[in-house]
Amino acid sequence: MAKLMMKGNEAMALAALKGGCKAFFGYPITPQSELPEYLSRYMKDYGGVFLQAESEVAAINMVYGASAAGVRVMTSSSSPGVALKQEGISYMAGAELPGVIINVMRGGPGLGGIQPSQADYKQVTRGGGNGDYYCLAFAPESLQETVDIIKEAFVLADLYRNPVMIAVDGLIGQMMEPVDVDRPVPEYNIPEKTWAANGAMGKRERNIVNSLYLNPKELEDHSLRLHKKYLKMKEKEQRYEIVNGEDAEIMIVAYGTMARICRSAIEVLKEQGVKVGLLRPISIWPYPEIAFDELSSTVKGLLTCELSTGQMIDDVKIANRGRLPIGFFGRTGGMLPETEEIVDAVLEMLKELRHE
């Protein structure tokens, strides 16, 4: 199909429909409101259900219910709203319910601001909910990549029976880009949802969807079963892109909108004869640790760039395992850096590395 020129939030909504989403429950919040607005208009054309909930808390619990009934379901929100959803996300992980949660990130803490931010990195990758659990989490940088990953997210959620989070900053939600919403989704072998509580109809034994295990041994066994699943995700779902990695002296580590600004900086530096590459995590949980094991021997340092005061840098440290010096550049609160600021940060780090 020909490409469509779409706004990010609307492209994400259409991607959900193309990904087989049959139910959406959400609550208005800037800068993602065009997403539920789009679905309120078009969901019925795809035979699905749209409902504006009374709160983010109610929305995620409606998602929990619809998912328990075996239906592909999604919610979207922005940072403070996703904070409110954490209870339900923990319950979904515990009850092994699939579902897609989109976070169009804005500044925080508290009410923060409404401009683009990556300050929810830890909320997304570590979760604010209780217990031993993780969500698969992806942080795309373009609308095409976002559309493709949302469609695949519904499949991955079903495959692992686990919530999947899509974390994009507000810029991706608000910008316009051409997208092809009909690119094929990778094929997976998804088992039938024989576990769903959709009314036994006399055809099978009854199903129970539950996250309560009062017997500690049973809860330990359940947690270990979940842990095994997370290990499998770590093995199979680490995703990243390497740009100019062959002979880079410094590798920038950045994702989402920050990665795009870093790409421009890399081009500027190239003209100055400075060899800089980009390691761009696409999955942020599991973190693409394997990418750090395959870096070129020319790399002398890593520069973590984020739209926060430094959250992903902790994962960079874990993945780096003490091998290379790590620098940091960040803007936060909704401020986006100019290309030159990244260029300067790279040049300064180079100076330190070369002991100039």
Added chain:
Amino acid sequence: MSKIVFQKTKALTDKEFSFCAGCAHGLIHRLVAEAIEELGLLNQAIGISPVGCAVTNYNNFNCDMVQAAHGRAPAVATGIKRVLPDRIVFSYQGDGDLASIGTAEIVHAAHRGENITVIFINNAIYGMTGGQMAPTTLVGQKTSTSPFGRTIEQAGMPIRMSELLATIPGSAYIERVSVHNPVHVRKAKQAVKKAFQMQVEKRGFALIEFVSTCPVNWGMTPKDALKWAEEKMIAYYPLGVFKDKTKEAQ
């Protein structure tokens, strides 16, 4: 030749209840289960378990069950009913769950006129956590967090959920019942059946509030607890139908 005069309903499993001696939860579970079976709804029923004393009732109701976060059962029920409108969806919630932490969810489920059936158990106390004050605790009633008795100055008046929900245009049937004696047990069952029938007829939100007992946390014998329910609880929580859209339509 022997004749069967009583049989346990098929809508309950053989799993024993986890309730304290003298508690009315078990009886109410039986009434709900019998209503579901007698209306022929068991195969299409999906129940929502709350957080509270009935948290493990997914082991007892013999149909598909979904356990919900504290107070969120009406939202979970909404999610299920919206994607499977031809199934029968019910929640079973206590007063801590429905009248305290879950007030937003129950009010908005009623407000939207969600076509679900809610069984609400009001025993004026938090049972499972050990007898703390609930929004429904009576004035003067002693609990583990109102050791000198509930005062209006500190905690306000007890909340009457049936009356509150009846004011909402989306609610279709609201009735408060009691199980303190056999006559009322029979009446209560009719009310539960009516609430499920409302859902079958797609009339919207139906809720049955049970005035119930908690002998252990009230510090009474089961017999005294029934007496206290009759004398004190029903005086503040009057029994009756607060909303009936079938009547309004006539």
